[in-house]
Amino acid sequence: MAPRPSLGLRPRLLSAFALLSVVTAAAVAGAIYVAARNDILQRAQDAAVLATKSQLEGLFPLRSAEPGPDELRGIANKMTEGNVRAMAIYRGAYSTGDPAPADPPGGSAGLRRQGGNTPVVDPEMLPLSLRREVAGGNVAWQRVVVWPGAPYLLIGAPLLIAEPDGTARMSGIEVYVLHSLQPEQRSIGRLATFAWLTGGAGLAFAVVLALLATRGVLRPVRELGRAARLLGEGELRTRIAVTGSDELADVARTFNNTAAELERHVEQLRQMEADARRFVADVSHELRTPLAALAAVADVLDEEAAHLPEPAGRAARLVSQETLNLTGLVNDLIEISRFDSGVAALALNEVDVAELVRATLRSRGWSESVETELPAGVTARLDPRRVDVILANLVGNALRHGEPPVSVRLAADPYWVTLEVRDHGPGLDEAVLPRVFDRFYKASAARARSEGSGLGLAIALENARLHRGDLTVSNVPDGGARFTLRLPRDLDGGPQ
Structure with a gap:
C-alpha cells in the first residue's frame, strides 16, 4: 500500500496557526460575549427591580385591610407604564390594570398577551x-x-398594611410586574454580530500574518533545500548566506562547513586520482622502450626454444609468453590513460560494417569458430581500428570464457548500428553484471581464469562511448551472455 502523500511544511504551519487562531478568537469572543451579555442583563434586572421597589414604596402604607376589585385595579394601574405591565392579587382575586385581558394564541409559559403584543401576567400560571x-x-x-x-x-413583591402603632404587617396583596428585556436582547444581538465580525476580521488578519511569517520562516529552509540539490548535482562550491543567530542559522553554518569539508575531500581525491593516472601513464610510456627490446629477445627465444633442452626450452617459452602479456598490459594502460586525459580521438571512415566484422574474425583466425549473421549493405562512419578493438575483445572473451557456439549478429536502422556477441555458456552471475566493465575486474567465480589484464572490457566501453554509442551486457534466458554494441551510423547527422 502506497503511503499517503503528506502536506508540505508550509500548509501544515498555516493549518495549525489558523486552527489556533480560530480556537483563540472563538474563546475570546465567546468569553467577551458572555460577560457583556450577563452585564447587560444584570444592569437591566437591577434597574427594573429598583424601579419596582420605588413604585411599591409609593403605595405604602395601605389603609384598607380588605381591598376590593377597584383597589386591586388601582394598584395594578399605578404599577403599569409604557412597556411595563402589572397585576395585583389578593386571596384569589386579581386585576391586571386592564379590564379586557385576552388569551394569547397558543399561550406561553405563565404569560398571555393583552392589547396586541403586550403580555400580561396570568396568576394561575405564575412560576x-x-x-x-x-x-x-x-x-x-x-x-x-x-x-x-x-x-x-x-x-x-408583597404589599404591607400600616398598623396604628406605626408598624407594618403583611396585607396578603401580591404585586407582579413584567418588564420587557427586548431592548437588551437587541443590544446583545448587535454585540454578538459585532463579535463575529471582529473575530472574522481578526482571523483573516491572523491568516495574512501567518502567511507572511511562514514565508519568512521557510525561506531559509527553501534555500537549504536548493543548496542541498545543487550539492547533490556536484556543485561543491554551493554555500548558504548565514544571517542571524537562531537555529536555522546554525543549520546553515553546519551545511556550509559540511560542504566545505566535502569539497576539500573530493578535491583531494581528484588530485590523488589524477596523480595516480599520471604515474601509470608515465610508467607505461617509460616501459615501452625496454619492452620493445624484450619483445625482440622473446621472439629469438621463442624461435630457439624448440632446439633447447628441457627445462631451458620451457623457460624460454614462458619468458616469451609473459613478455607478450606484459606488453599487452602496458599498451592497455597507455590506451586507458589516453581516455582519462581526453586526448583519445576518432579517425572516422565510411566502412562496410559486415566486412569490418569479417576482417576482425579473419585476422585472428576466428572465422571458423564464430557464427555470423551479417546482412550486406550496412555502412556507417566509424573508426575501424577502435571498432576492431571492441569486437576482438568481445569475441575473444566469448571464445575463452564461454561455450560454443559463439555468434555475432548485425542489425541496423536508419540511425544506429547494433552488433550482438553471444555465447552459450553459463552466463554471468547477477552480482557480476554491474561490474563487468570495471577496470581490472575479473569474474573469476563465473569464468575460467583469464590471462588478460582486466582492462579489455573497460577499453571497449570507452571506445563505444567515444563513438557516442553504448555497450551493455545481459544474460540470455536459454543460457549464455550477450554483449550489445550500439553505434550511430553518422556522428554528424541523425539523433544524438
Missing part, C-alpha cells in the same frame, strides 16, 4: 417558586420568555 418567595414576604424575580425571541423579567 410556583416565584409565588412561594413572594408569599414568604420577599421581593423575587425571574427571567421568562413569552414567545421565542421575547425575553421578559417578572418581578413579584
Whole structure:
C-alpha cells in the first residue's frame, strides 16, 4: 500500500496557526460575549427591580385591610407604564390594570398577551417558586420568555398594611410586574454580530500574518533545500548566506562547513586520482622502450626454444609468453590513460560494417569458430581500428570464457548500428553484471581464469562511448551472455 502523500511544511504551519487562531478568537469572543451579555442583563434586572421597589414604596402604607376589585385595579394601574405591565392579587382575586385581558394564541409559559403584543401576567400560571418567595414576604424575580425571541423579567413583591402603632404587617396583596428585556436582547444581538465580525476580521488578519511569517520562516529552509540539490548535482562550491543567530542559522553554518569539508575531500581525491593516472601513464610510456627490446629477445627465444633442452626450452617459452602479456598490459594502460586525459580521438571512415566484422574474425583466425549473421549493405562512419578493438575483445572473451557456439549478429536502422556477441555458456552471475566493465575486474567465480589484464572490457566501453554509442551486457534466458554494441551510423547527422 502506497503511503499517503503528506502536506508540505508550509500548509501544515498555516493549518495549525489558523486552527489556533480560530480556537483563540472563538474563546475570546465567546468569553467577551458572555460577560457583556450577563452585564447587560444584570444592569437591566437591577434597574427594573429598583424601579419596582420605588413604585411599591409609593403605595405604602395601605389603609384598607380588605381591598376590593377597584383597589386591586388601582394598584395594578399605578404599577403599569409604557412597556411595563402589572397585576395585583389578593386571596384569589386579581386585576391586571386592564379590564379586557385576552388569551394569547397558543399561550406561553405563565404569560398571555393583552392589547396586541403586550403580555400580561396570568396568576394561575405564575412560576410556583416565584409565588412561594413572594408569599414568604420577599421581593423575587425571574427571567421568562413569552414567545421565542421575547425575553421578559417578572418581578413579584408583597404589599404591607400600616398598623396604628406605626408598624407594618403583611396585607396578603401580591404585586407582579413584567418588564420587557427586548431592548437588551437587541443590544446583545448587535454585540454578538459585532463579535463575529471582529473575530472574522481578526482571523483573516491572523491568516495574512501567518502567511507572511511562514514565508519568512521557510525561506531559509527553501534555500537549504536548493543548496542541498545543487550539492547533490556536484556543485561543491554551493554555500548558504548565514544571517542571524537562531537555529536555522546554525543549520546553515553546519551545511556550509559540511560542504566545505566535502569539497576539500573530493578535491583531494581528484588530485590523488589524477596523480595516480599520471604515474601509470608515465610508467607505461617509460616501459615501452625496454619492452620493445624484450619483445625482440622473446621472439629469438621463442624461435630457439624448440632446439633447447628441457627445462631451458620451457623457460624460454614462458619468458616469451609473459613478455607478450606484459606488453599487452602496458599498451592497455597507455590506451586507458589516453581516455582519462581526453586526448583519445576518432579517425572516422565510411566502412562496410559486415566486412569490418569479417576482417576482425579473419585476422585472428576466428572465422571458423564464430557464427555470423551479417546482412550486406550496412555502412556507417566509424573508426575501424577502435571498432576492431571492441569486437576482438568481445569475441575473444566469448571464445575463452564461454561455450560454443559463439555468434555475432548485425542489425541496423536508419540511425544506429547494433552488433550482438553471444555465447552459450553459463552466463554471468547477477552480482557480476554491474561490474563487468570495471577496470581490472575479473569474474573469476563465473569464468575460467583469464590471462588478460582486466582492462579489455573497460577499453571497449570507452571506445563505444567515444563513438557516442553504448555497450551493455545481459544474460540470455536459454543460457549464455550477450554483449550489445550500439553505434550511430553518422556522428554528424541523425539523433544524438
